[in-house]
Amino acid sequence: MNSSVGPASTCVFNDITQGTIAMPCAKGKPNCTTSNSAHQFGVLSGYSTTAGYDLATGLGSVNASNLVNKWSSVTQSLKQSITTFTALSPATVTHGQAVNVSVTVAPQSGSGAAPTGDVSLIGGPNNSNLGIDGFRLVNGAASGTTNLLPGGSYNVVAHYAGDGTYAASDSAPISVTVNKEASQVFPRLITFNPNTGALVNPNATTAVYGSPYLLRIDVTNSSGIVCSPNPIGESACPTGAINLTDNSATLDGMTFALNSYGYTEDQLIQLSGGSHNLQASYPGNSSFNSSTASDAVTITPAATTMTAPYTGGSITVGVPFSISVTVNSQGFGAAPGGTVQFLANGNPLSGSVSYSPVAGSPNSQPSLGASLSTTVSAPGSYTLTATYSGDTNYSGSTSPPTTVKAQFPAPAVLVAPSSFNVTAGTSLTLTATVMGSSKSLAPTGTVAFSGGTAGAISGTVSYATVTDANGNLDLQAKITFNPTVDDSFVAAYSGDSNYPSSQGSSANVTVTGNDFGLFATALTVTVIRGGQGGEQLQIGGQSNYAGTINFTSASCAGLPRESSCSFSPASVTGTGSTFVTISAAAPHAALMLHAATHHKWPATLGFLFAGFFLLPGIRGKKPVRILFTVAMITSLAVGLGCGGGGGGGGGGDPGTPQGSYNVTVTASSGSLTHTASFTLKIQ
Structure with a gap:
């Protein structure tokens, strides 16, 4: 059947005789042909259908049911062919050796056009039907060579696949032996x-x-x-x-x-x-x-690098500290092995090194972490390094140096007064002993004495090196002064290259008497204009003091203009403290015009009244002229006053002047009076 008359119910292939697979296309695309250069669309080149087999639709559409049901009833309409294997020589070869092939295909009837198409060599060991090689027919014959015969002894046939006129056919087999070749x-x-x-x-x-x-x-x-x-x-x-x-x-x-x-x-x-x-x-x-x-x-071996040794900071003599490094490499290899040695000033540090190996992967590079817990026996500066031995896979390396300072443990500072009870006005000696940790290195540096109430103690501190009961060298510091109130005294050691700084124990001393003392806890108070600042004032007393001190704004002397002070609490009985707050004014406008006008009009009226009352007493003058003069002078004064008021309204007050001021706070309790001073900085 064909597409002209439509498919019949018995049709297996419906031949499509009309149509094409050519289709519209955009101008300029590959294989797109336009008949007019102005057209934007053309026709994509393709095949047209014809009667019978064509390149557009093949055999046409298929009725699958009829094809299956009628498969066994297909009759051969193609002409029979005869395939003759005329040569396959030599019959015994080594694999890969070229073999001559000659095949002819002819019509079985003995007449007609020569068959066309291809012939294939089929065969193989163990009765396999492998496609070995192929040749193209020319005038019904194919010849050439092949080196594709597989090894073994077997039969080879020449197979003709057929064409549109002639059916397929096979030749008689030819036996070959293909021996193995060297590989x-x-x-x-x-x-x-x-x-x-x-x-x-x-x-x-x-x-x-x-x-x-x-x-x-x-x-x-x-x-x-x-x-x-x-x-x-x-x-x-x-x-x-x-x-x-x-x-x-x-x-x-x-x-x-x-x-x-x-x-x-x-x-x-x-x-x-x-x-x-x-x-x-x-x-x-x-x-x-x-x-x-x-x-x-x-x-x-792959190259490696090392990080600088890390300790986390300074180290203490005799106290275990941890030091660590990381060995790094590149690639996807196994984790580095080998050993890491830590050195201080070129000398190996004692202890057991622990390792954390990491293999290379797409997400990380191979590495080896190493850490050591160790100690040093002497103070000083240490240059820490590490060396990696390497292994069969990774080369050795040396880390960059890290410099750390080692000191003895913080020394104990013992404070001892010459007496725990002194009479007011008498001297007291405080002795501070900085306990050393070595029989050869004594602590050096300075010691500062202070009281919990009175603050820093001024005076000359004397120093001496002494040997304690353990044979270690200690630093002994002494200061002599007159305490004014009961206090708890401490000593602070500054430290040196071998010993860190340290705070000593306290010693309580009682001063017999009835007086008190006032002490500033800070030497400087800073206030920004428009804001406040202050400090704590300590009130200390002798053994029998129980008075009361009242603080007011008048207690402060030396304050700059447009500043004030206040106290919290404003009253202290016995010993204790109060916080003094300093307030400073910011620059602001001076709105004085209205007030100035109100003040100057009464004065003007006074001038006028005075003129009227004084005129009769002035001799030799004309009263009217004198009165007029007084009135003019008074009007000028009022005018100038008004002008000045207006000018004030357009200016400003700079507020509390910037600068440094010495402020003194006075405290009185009965007949007893004491002061404390500090520097006030206005910014």
Whole structure:
């Protein structure tokens, strides 16, 4: 049936005789033809349908049900052909050797056009029907050579596939014997750039540990020719598997199957540092004999770097501290092994090193963490370094230095007064002993004495080095002064290069008397204009003091203008403290016009009244002229006053003047009076 009359119910193929697969296309696209240059669309070149088989629709549409049901009733309408295998010689060859092939195909009837198309050689060992090679018919004959006959003894037939006129046919078989040929194995290490992935060396003899590389093994024919996957006219590819060993030990599972190109790759290979004898063994197949080859490769250790030793800061003599470093490398290798040694001023530090190895991966580089808990026996400056021994995979390295200071433990400072009870007005000696930790290195530096109430104690401090009961050298400091109130005295040691600073114990001393003392806790108070600032004032007393002190704004002397002071609490009974707050004014406008006017009009009226009352007493003058003069002077004064008021309204008050001021606070209790001073800075 065809598309002109429509399909019948018995039709298997409905021949499509009208139409085309050409279709519209956009101008300028490949194979798009336009009949008019102004057109934006054209026709995409394609095939048209014809009666019978065509390149557009083939045999037409298929009625699948009829095709299946009528498959067994198909009758042959093609002409029969006869295929003759005229030559396949020599009959006995070695694999890969060229064999002459000659085949003819003719009409079985003996007359008619010569068949066209292709003939194929089919056969193989163990009665297999493998497609071996193919040839094109020319005037009903095909000839040539092939080297693709597989190894073994078997029959080969020439198969004609047929064409549109002649049916397929097979020749009588010809027996051949194909002996195995020698094979060759070529293992090689291929290296790549670790940053770009680009090929570096297709046959490397050395590589850095952990760098990217793979092992490729090619199996070739006896001539060393690498095959393609059995294309026509090429040598047949070896099949089977390769066995790999490294220095006679199994490598990565040992067996690797050859692909269709006759080679295989070990892509996960990661050789350890050192020399390697990589052996690849091919057991052969029906076409190739076995063969073995080796590749000598040297893997050099990967470079490493180290971080500077870390301790977390200063260290203390005799106290364990931790020191750590990290050994870093690059690549995808195993975690670094080997050992790390820590040194101080070039001398090894004692203790057991602990390790934290990390293998290389896509997310991290290989590394080795190392830490040591150790001590030093003497104070001073230490240059800490670390050395890594390396292993077969990684080279050794040395860390950058880290300098740390080691000191003795913070010394105890013992404070002892010459007496715990003194009469007011008499002297007291405080002795502070800074306890050393060495029989050869005494603490040096300074000692500062202070009272919890009176603050820093001024005076001359004397020093001496003494030996304690343990034989260690100590620093002894003394100061003599007159205490004014009961107090708790302490001593602070400044420290030196061998000993850190330290605060001493306290010593309580009672001063017999009825007086009190006032003490500022800070030497300087800073106030920003428009704000406040202050400090704590301490009130100390002697043993019998129980008076009361009242603080007011008048208690402060030396304050700059437009500032004030206040106290909290404003009254203190006995000993205690109060907080003095200083307030400073910010610059502001001086709104004085209205007030000035109100003040000056009464004065003006006074001038006028005075003029009227004084006129009768002035002799020799004309009263009216004098009165007029007084009135003019008074009006001028009022006018000037008004002008001045207006000017004040447009100016400003600078507020509390900036600068430094000595402020004195006075405290009185009965007949007793004391002061405390500090510096006030206005900003």
